[in-house]
Amino acid sequence: MRANLSKLIQEQFKTPSPIRQIMKMAERQNIINLGLDPEELISFGGGWVNHFTPESYRKSYLEICDDKELFHSSGGYSTTIGELECRRQICNFEKELFNVRLSKDNVIIGLGSTQLMHDLFITISDPGDSIMLLDPTYPNYFGQIKFTLRNSKTIFLEGLDKESWTFIPDLAKTIEDFQDLYQARNPKIILLVSPDNPTGQIIPQELVEAIMDIIDKKNTFLIIDFAYKSQYFEEPPEYFSWSPSDHSQLIAMHSNSKWGRGLGRRLGWVEADETVINGLVSTQQCNILCPDTLHQMAFAKYVESSLRDNSLKKYIEESRIKYKKAAEITCDAIDQYLKMRTLRPQGGLYTVTDVGKDSDLFVTDVLKNTGVLLVPGKGFGPSLKNGVRISYGPLVENTEKITEGIKRIGDYLSH
Numbered sequence: 001m002r003a004n005l006s007k008l009i010q011e012q013f014k015t016p017s018p019i020r021q022i023m024k025m026a027e028r029q030n031i032i033n034l035g036l037d038p039e040e041l042i043s044f045g046g047g048w049v050n051h052f053t054p055e056s057y058r059k060s061y062l063e064i065c066d067d068k069e070l071f072h073s074s075g076g077y078s079t080t081i082g083e084l085e086c087r088r089q090i091c092n093f094e095k096e097l098f099n100v101r102l103s104k105d106n107v108i109i110g111l112g113s114t115q116l117m118h119d120l121f122i123t124i125s126d127p128g129d130s131i132m133l134l135d136p137t138y139p140n141y142f143g144q145i146k147f148t149l150r151n152s153k154t155i156f157l158e159g160l161d162k163e164s165w166t167f168i169p170d171l172a173k174t175i176e177d178f179q180d181l182y183q184a185r186n187p188k189i190i191l192l193v194s195p196d197n198p199t200g201q202i203i204p205q206e207l208v209e210a211i212m213d214i215i216d217k218k219n220t221f222l223i224i225d226f227a228y229k230s231q232y233f234e235e236p237p238e239y240f241s242w243s244p245s246d247h248s249q250l251i252a253m254h255s256n257s258k259w260g261r262g263l264g265r266r267l268g269w270v271e272a273d274e275t276v277i278n279g280l281v282s283t284q285q286c287n288i289l290c291p292d293t294l295h296q297m298a299f300a301k302y303v304e305s306s307l308r309d310n311s312l313k314k315y316i317e318e319s320r321i322k323y324k325k326a327a328e329i330t331c332d333a334i335d336q337y338l339k340m341r342t343l344r345p346q347g348g349l350y351t352v353t354d355v356g357k358d359s360d361l362f363v364t365d366v367l368k369n370t371g372v373l374l375v376p377g378k379g380f381g382p383s384l385k386n387g388v389r390i391s392y393g394p395l396v397e398n399t400e401k402i403t404e405g406i407k408r409i410g411d412y413l414s415h
């Protein structure tokens with residue numbers, strides 16, 4: 001074939017994501033080629049949750065599919081902004097869990113936060129604008145920035161201090177660094193994740209407040225990616241309750257993937273000022289036309305019934321405790337068997353561990369010799385060159401595998 005793919009894609013092919021490469025290495029056939037038993041593979045690689053969706057949520061799908069008229073409705077286009085009833089129930093969900101005072105006009109629904117972030121970048125910034133991220137951060141953003149805002153510049157604010165292996169050890173200094181970078185580089189977007197991927201830390205209230213003060217009435221948005229909002233292990237900070245009516249430059253990105261184990265049932269939403277919501281409607285119109293109707297109907301049905309019988313909070317609480325326990329088991333095993341520095345998660349599914357050498361080589365060596373998969377840190381930002389991300393999310397229902405996997409690595413390293 002003589003016809004070329006776009007230059008953008010050709011460039012992407014030349015710089016494949018290190019995470020995707022390692023996940024490929026862990027594919028069944030490759031594990032067999034390495035002389036290992038795929039059944040014995042223990043993976044700390046996956047960025048997903050593995051607890052069960054509430055039964056009543058599953059039943060809301062059954063009820064829709066079992067009713068001829070409802071099922072017929074679920075096959076219709078939704079409005080581009082999302083169904084009114086679903087947006088109303090999102091407001092109720094946020095009020096019940098985090099005391100957010102939200103209006104349906106400040107909510108737009110999409111096909112998960114990945115699509116919404118892509119459309120949000122297009123909606124609020126222009127090619128060439130700068131974007132500030134914490135180092136390290138969620139690696140998918142780098143590709144999304146390239147795809148949506150060609151030639152945009154990425155600015156890193158230090159999150160993980162490599163020397164002490166602590167997260168934001170000196171808040172005053174981080175705020176000062178932020179102020180300096182902001183003045184020098186004038187970013188259009190500041191993007192934080194809380195609880196964070198990959199560090200498992202909750203961004204401190206004081207930092208978020210300082211950022212909001214510094215960018216107040218300037219041409220900048222702060223996006224907080226709340227993909228892991230329900231997986232907090234300590235008292236959640238105050239900004240978990242902030243609403244767009246109080247903070248018009250704050251955009252909260254939400255996902256249905258993690259709290260309800262609906263990763264493949266694509267649904268997410270954005271909470272923002274109406275101007276941003278209206279802009280996103282225009283972008284979504286061209287991109288996805290409308291969010292998935294069946295998932296919106298099932299979500300609305302579940303939230304309505306789980307608020308009525310008081311089961312929503314109980315479910316969130318129970319799953320939250322599971323992840324907290326899995327995080328503790330992971331860190332205890334790292335302390336006992338690896339004796340490496342690791343961050344104690346305050347939420348989410350991950351910790352980052354200092355392996356003291358190039359993490360690409362470390363991860364490949366460990367996989368070949370133990371059948372345990374870790375994720376090398378380089379793809380998350382420069383601070384994690386000698387670090388790995390360990391995800392306990394997929395093993396939340398099999399925590400004995402967490403200890404077994406870490407012990408296997410410890411046994412190998414000590415030989």
Ligand SMILES: Cc1ncc(COP(=O)(O)O)c(C=O)c1O
Nearest residue numbers: 047112113114138197227255257
């Ligand atoms: C920080 C962060 N944002 C977004 C996503 C993807 O979310 P969604 O499934 O809603 O696209 C992930 C997935 O791992 C994530 O870690």
